[in-house]
Amino acid sequence: MQTDILLNIENLCINIGQEKVLKNICLQAKRGRILGIIGESGSGKSTLCRAIMQQLPPSFQQTDGDILFNEYPLTKESTDIGTAITSILQNPMMAFDTIQTIEGHFFETIKAKYKMKPIQMRQLAERYLEKVQLYDTHRILKSYPFELSGGMLQRIMIALALISKPQLIIADEPTTALDMINQHNIVTLLKTLQSQEQLTILLITHDLGVIAALADDVAVIHNGEIVECADVYTCFDSPKHAYTKQLLEARL
Amino acid sequence: MKKTLWLFCLKRLASLPIILLGVSLLTFFLMRIVPIEPAEVILRLSGVTPTTESIRSLEKEMGLNLPLFEQYWLWLKDVLSLQFGTSFVSKLPVAEELLSKFPATVLLAINSFVLALTISVPSGIISALYPYSLINKFVRMLSIISVSLPTFWLGFMLIYIFSIQLNLFPTNGTGSLAHLILPTCTLAIPIIGLFTQTIQTAMTQELTKPYIDYAYQRGLSKKTIIMKHVLKHTLTPLLSLFGLTLGNLMAGAIVVEQVFSWPGVGRYLIESIINRDYPVIQSYVLIVATLYVCINLCTDILQRIFDPRIKESTYD
Amino acid sequence: MIKKICLLLLSLIGIISLFAPWIVPNDPYLIDTTKRFFNPSWQYPLGTDHLGRCIFSRILIGMRYSVGSALIIQLISSGFSLAIATIVTFRQGITKKIFIRLWDILLSFPIIILAFALISVFGPGLRSVIIALVFAQTIYYSRIFHNAMISLSEMNYIKAARVSGTTGIKLLKTHFIPHILPTLYTLLSLDLGKVILEIAGFSFIGLGVQAPIPEWGMMIDEGKQYMRQYPALIIYPGISIFMIVLLLHQVGVKKHAN
Numbered sequence: 047m048q049t050d051i052l053l054n055i056e057n058l059c060i061n062i063g064q065e066k067v068l069k070n071i072c073l074q075a076k077r078g079r080i081l082g083i084i085g086e087s088g089s090g091k092s093t094l095c096r097a098i099m100q101q102l103p104p105s106f107q108q109t110d111g112d113i114l115f116n117e118y119p120l121t122k123e124s125t126d127i128g129t130a131i132t133s134i135l136q137n138p139m140m141a142f143d144t145i146q147t148i149e150g151h152f153f154e155t156i157k158a159k160y161k162m163k164p165i166q167m168r169q170l171a172e173r174y175l176e177k178v179q180l181y182d183t184h185r186i187l188k189s190y191p192f193e194l195s196g197g198m199l200q201r202i203m204i205a206l207a208l209i210s211k212p213q214l215i216i217a218d219e220p221t222t223a224l225d226m227i228n229q230h231n232i233v234t235l236l237k238t239l240q241s242q243e244q245l246t247i248l249l250i251t252h253d254l255g256v257i258a259a260l261a262d263d264v265a266v267i268h269n270g271e272i273v274e275c276a277d278v279y280t281c282f283d284s285p286k287h288a289y290t291k292q293l294l295e296a297r298l
Numbered sequence: 299m300k301k302t303l304w305l306f307c308l309k310r311l312a313s314l315p316i317i318l319l320g321v322s323l324l325t326f327f328l329m330r331i332v333p334i335e336p337a338e339v340i341l342r343l344s345g346v347t348p349t350t351e352s353i354r355s356l357e358k359e360m361g362l363n364l365p366l367f368e369q370y371w372l373w374l375k376d377v378l379s380l381q382f383g384t385s386f387v388s389k390l391p392v393a394e395e396l397l398s399k400f401p402a403t404v405l406l407a408i409n410s411f412v413l414a415l416t417i418s419v420p421s422g423i424i425s426a427l428y429p430y431s432l433i434n435k436f437v438r439m440l441s442i443i444s445v446s447l448p449t450f451w452l453g454f455m456l457i458y459i460f461s462i463q464l465n466l467f468p469t470n471g472t473g474s475l476a477h478l479i480l481p482t483c484t485l486a487i488p489i490i491g492l493f494t495q496t497i498q499t500a501m502t503q504e505l506t507k508p509y510i511d512y513a514y515q516r517g518l519s520k521k522t523i524i525m526k527h528v529l530k531h532t533l534t535p536l537l538s539l540f541g542l543t544l545g546n547l548m549a550g551a552i553v554v555e556q557v558f559s560w561p562g563v564g565r566y567l568i569e570s571i572i573n574r575d576y577p578v579i580q581s582y583v584l585i586v587a588t589l590y591v592c593i594n595l596c597t598d599i600l601q602r603i604f605d606p607r608i609k610e611s612t613y614d
Numbered sequence: 615m616i617k618k619i620c621l622l623l624l625s626l627i628g629i630i631s632l633f634a635p636w637i638v639p640n641d642p643y644l645i646d647t648t649k650r651f652f653n654p655s656w657q658y659p660l661g662t663d664h665l666g667r668c669i670f671s672r673i674l675i676g677m678r679y680s681v682g683s684a685l686i687i688q689l690i691s692s693g694f695s696l697a698i699a700t701i702v703t704f705r706q707g708i709t710k711k712i713f714i715r716l717w718d719i720l721l722s723f724p725i726i727i728l729a730f731a732l733i734s735v736f737g738p739g740l741r742s743v744i745i746a747l748v749f750a751q752t753i754y755y756s757r758i759f760h761n762a763m764i765s766l767s768e769m770n771y772i773k774a775a776r777v778s779g780t781t782g783i784k785l786l787k788t789h790f791i792p793h794i795l796p797t798l799y800t801l802l803s804l805d806l807g808k809v810i811l812e813i814a815g816f817s818f819i820g821l822g823v824q825a826p827i828p829e830w831g832m833m834i835d836e837g838k839q840y841m842r843q844y845p846a847l848i849i850y851p852g853i854s855i856f857m858i859v860l861l862l863h864q865v866g867v868k869k870h871a872n
Contacts, residue, residue, distance in 0.1 A: 096511075099514075099515050101511050101514060101515065127514075127515065127517060128514075128515060128516050128517020128518070129517055132515070132516070132517075133512075133515045133516075135508070135511075135512055135515075137508060140507070140508040140509065141508055141509055141512040142509055142512070143509050143513070143527050144509075145530060145531065145604065145605050145606060146527070154516075154518060154522065154526070155516045155517065155518075158516065158517040158518055158519070158522075159517060190606055206516060210517070317718065317719055317722050320715070320718075320719035321719060321722065321723065324719060324720070324723075325731070328731050328732070328735060329731075329735070331735060442860065442863055442864070443860065445863065446807060446811075446856055446859040446860040446862075446863050447856055447859075448811055448814050448815065448818075448831070448834075448852060448855045448856065448859075449811075449815065450814075450815060450818045450819075450831070450834065451834055451848065451851075451852030451855065451856070454834065454838060454841060454848050454852070455848075455849075455852070457841070458841060458845050458848075462841070462842055542724075544724065545724025545725065545726055545727065546724075546726070548724060548726075548727060549724065549726035549727065549730075549815075552730075552819065553815050553818065553819060556818070556819050557838075567730070568819050568820065568821065570734075571730065571733065571734040571738070571821060572738060572820065572821075574734070574737075576734075579730075579731060579734045582727075583723075583727055583728075583730075583731050586724060586727050587722070587723045587724070587727065590722065590723065590724050590727075591722045594722065
């Protein structure tokens with residue numbers, strides 16, 4: 047198995063004014079593996095996610111470090127965003143434009159990358175909907191986001207993330223807004239898709255169970271710092287940092 | 299989706315005649331609760347000293363001694379065949395007089411509306427896109443100022459500066475493009491303020507919503523996001539203002555026409571109010587109210603098209 | 615910061631208008647044709663108008679008419695609308711249906727045109743303007759209050775209060791009114807400026823205040839024929855209206871944002 051480093055974050059420092067939000071973050075996402083980042087709320091994991099996608103709010107400043115994708119630094123203008131790097135977000139109910147149909151969302155996402163006729167785009171959309179196990183494709187495409195459930199919208203987000211055949215998917219708390227059954231389904235789906243498509247996933251979550259089920263490598267983030275970084279078995283069996291131990295104990 | 303849209307349209311269209319009926323009833327009875335008898339008014343205007351007898355006979359002639367509902371019914375029949383009665387003052391059919399004067403007001407109103415849109419839409423958008431800029435502060439300040447100005451005073455100030463001091467435009471009357479400019483600007487400015495504020499607020503709010511971030515992350519360009527998504531969302535609050543704006547335009551026109559001696563329907567209305575010329579007032583109110591109801595209906599339907607979330611709960 | 619300054623200025627204006635009759639430098643109604651169109655001086659701080667009357671004094675007294683009438687209108691219409699909204703919200707049956715239909719019809723008029731119609735019924739004059747505007751504002755506000763009360767009554771704490779036995783007047787006083795008050799205040803203050811503009815507008819076109827009352831809109835109407843040589847007659851009243859409405863908007867908007 048290749049172990050190319052797809053995403054390399056070196057010494058990333060992000061501040062709001064004087065306050066340090068992320069301190070010297072060093073992370074590597076290896077090709078074909080799932081890197082799980084676990085931390086509690088306020089640890090800085092959402093900031094990390096936004097930093098990678100070049101979506102930091104104006105008050106956040108990157109004071110040091112680099113985010114390298116395939117050895118090249120990522121910037122706001124990088125064309126990789128949305129094509130080679132796609133994302134799945136936390137709150138699917140809020141992530142869509144409420145006055146546009148799902149079909150509209152698919153078409154505009156596809157149009158940003160490929161040139162296709164509407165017929166072809168519709169076929170492509172249907173194919174990917176089926177990949178995420180949504181089979182009532184005609185009805186779903188014609189629906190508006192507020193007419194669908196959270197679980198379905200999350201799957202649609204995954205479909206949209208896959209459509210450009212990305213190298214890296216950033217999944218920001220993909221299960222947090224869902225109920226238990228849907229959580230389980232999404233986790234299973236992601237696992238299946240990852241092995242099918244050989245995806246590299248950066249998975250951010252506060253849920254140890256999700257990490258245990260999906261991740262190959264784990265990084266623990268606490269107060270804006272990475273306190274532990276290892277493969278999932280090492281991390282769970284012999285954690286080195288006190289915080290990691292705390293997390294593991296808190297599980298039951 | 300289309301089916302529910304049709305149902306909505308039909309439902310609203312069905313309620314239209316009821317509302318218009320209510321409007322007509324209201325207008326009619328409004329004119330009948332006057333403290334001075336219309337017959338008396340007519341006699342005075344004709345220079346005749348009214349006596350009880352002359353009032354009675356005139357009332358009989360005009361059908362004013364019939365039971366109220368019968369009067370209403372006769373009046374309604376006339377209105378539906380577009381006969382709006384005869385002016386007490388000029389003795390001419392109201393329809394004729396109104397018809398000859400409405401175009402001038404409509405011209406003014408439409409021009410002001412178009413001018414308002416032309417200026418407020420770009421201003422609102424730009425100031426929302428650059429929230430901490432000087433432009434944003436400037437636009438917001440101008441908006442507040444423009445809705446605080448008394449329209450008629452603004453008109454005079456414009457006349458003073460541009461007509462009298464700078465001699466750029468004629469001070470009043472009509473007849474050329476130059477005559478149109480100052481009245482249009484005067485009427486448009488408060489509306490520009492209102493629209494700009496609305497657009498700016500709506501857009502700024504919209505830009506903070508999570509779906510914007512997600513759209514960027516899906517690879518959509520800034521231009522697409524703004525033009526396609528944000529603008530559509532901004533349209534809804536703006537559309538709901540249009541009906542209100544028509545009312546403001548009609549009322550504003552009344553004042554602006556006085557200031558600029560613009561020969562529209564507003565001046566005619568004021569004279570009629572002072573002279574107690576009820577048929578004119580009645581017809582004016584009826585026409586404007588009907589227009590208002592129709593425009594509101596159109597904007598409601600348009601809103602529904604743009605935003606499928608809106609339910610018809612206000613009209614059950 | 616700005617809000618505080620504006621509030622301060624407004625309170626100052628309020629105090630001035632209360633004591634206006636005693637602090638005016640000259641009699642605002644005194645006609646003296648030998649003193650027409652004077653320039654500003656110590657005696658006449660803003661000069662005199664076409665009838666030799668002190669402009670400054672007229673503006674001070676006019677403040678009471680413009681602002682005072684607007685306040686009266688807002689207070690009366692709030693009172694009426696609260697009463698109407700309460701009755702409609704809490705009574706079931708035919709009253710409710712009638713009012714809702716009435717609102718639909720009345721509000722499908724442009725309200726200002728309705729005001730015009732009412733003024734034409736009662737004849738020009740300050741009293742008619744007040745009646746017309748009270749009517750217009752009441753219709754508008756009562757529906758807003760009614761809707762607010764409906765959504766309030768859906769709130770959990772109201773339901774809880776009902777379940778625990780509070781009913782009727784007590785429920786109204788302790789639970790509803792405190793939550794309606796912010797809406798009330800916002801509406802009152804935001805529209806005060808608008809009402810002042812409307813009163814001035816009506817007076818300007820001759821349907822409102824009648825001479826010799828120095829209402830600001832009326833002053834502009836009187837002064838317009840002398841605009842060429844003596845624009846002061848128009849400028850000062852206009853600026854006064856503008857300033858007060860601007861201050862009110864600043865205060866109203868900011869409070870709303872809170």
